[in-house]
Amino acid sequence: MPELPEVETVANGVNARVRGRRIEQVWTSGKPQTFKSSPAKIAGTLTGARIERVRRVGKTIVMDLRGAEDRPAQFLVHLGMTGRLLVAQPEIPWPTHTHAVLSLSDGREVRFVDPRRFGRLSVLTGPSGYQGPGTEPTTVLAEEFAQLFKGRRLAIKAALLNQSILHGVGNIYADESLFRAGIRPRRQAGRLSREQLARLHAALQEVLAEAIRLGGSSVSDYVDADGVRGFFQLQHKVYSRAGQPCRECAAVLKKITVGGRTTVYCPRCQQ
Numbered sequence: 057m058p059e060l061p062e063v064e065t066v067a068n069g070v071n072a073r074v075r076g077r078r079i080e081q082v083w084t085s086g087k088p089q090t091f092k093s094s095p096a097k098i099a100g101t102l103t104g105a106r107i108e109r110v111r112r113v114g115k116t117i118v119m120d121l122r123g124a125e126d127r128p129a130q131f132l133v134h135l136g137m138t139g140r141l142l143v144a145q146p147e148i149p150w151p152t153h154t155h156a157v158l159s160l161s162d163g164r165e166v167r168f169v170d171p172r173r174f175g176r177l178s179v180l181t182g183p184s185g186y187q188g189p190g191t192e193p194t195t196v197l198a199e200e201f202a203q204l205f206k207g208r209r210l211a212i213k214a215a216l217l218n219q220s221i222l223h224g225v226g227n228i229y230a231d232e233s234l235f236r237a238g239i240r241p242r243r244q245a246g247r248l249s250r251e252q253l254a255r256l257h258a259a260l261q262e263v264l265a266e267a268i269r270l271g272g273s274s275v276s277d278y279v280d281a282d283g284v285r286g287f288f289q290l291q292h293k294v295y296s297r298a299g300q301p302c303r304e305c306a307a308v309l310k311k312i313t314v315g316g317r318t319t320v321y322c323p324r325c326q327q
């Protein structure tokens with residue numbers, strides 16, 4: 057599943073290519089599970105609208121639009137497990153599992169392709185705009201970050217993954233930031249010290265920034281805005297390394313389940 061850094065990279069890539077363009081025509085596959093808004097509503101909202109910018113909110117790609125009579129609207133794209141948002145020249149054949157195609161004023165096409173169909177497309181109209189469920193992890197300040205966990209009785213790993221607390225943090229970056237902060241994944245969130253929370257805040261922002269810089273580090277089926285497969289792999293310290301030696305202390309990394317998710321940690325470096 058694409059995580060925050062991948063979604064950010066895709067959003068930035070698409071933004072650089074389509075910002076300022078007008079959407080002239082919309083085609084949809086009509087596959088019911090893909091469309092959270094009806095295909096007719098999506099086509100009606102998008103057709104003729106100008107793309108003001110494309111950005112990430114949580115793990116959602118938000119396309120800010122200006123429609124007829126200057127009305128604001130937003131096209132929301134959630135990539136799900138295997139969704140891709142591509143910008144392509146029209147002569148390049150549509151990949152199989154293409155579910156939406158936006159034809160732009162410059163002739164190019166924005167294509168949403170999703171073999172497993174866990175991705176979701178929807179539109180929002182009205183001035184309020186999409187806020188996302190929780191707090192943005194890349195910009196939250198240390199003090200507010202600490203407040204988010206106050207009194208919470210769940211494990212810190214589960215709290216990091218809870219999208220209503222922080223939006224966009226997935227399994228990879230939760231495990232990696234807990235390792236860097238030296239905190240065991242099962243420690244109760246509300247009982248962490250101020251110092252531990254300060255370390256975790258710094259660690260989380262560090263790993264996210266690093267991954268965004270590297271262009272994301274997804275291990276799943278992921279292709280960026282140009283359709284180029286790839287992305288550099290962040291060197292994971294713990295994620296998916298259970299049973300292997302810790303890169304810092306050589307202790308064998310342990311695998312447990314926290315909040316239903318596979319979790320890997322170092323029993324020596326994390327307390």
Ligand SMILES: [Zn+2]
Pocket residue numbers: 302303304305306307322323324325326
């Ligand atoms: Zn270690």
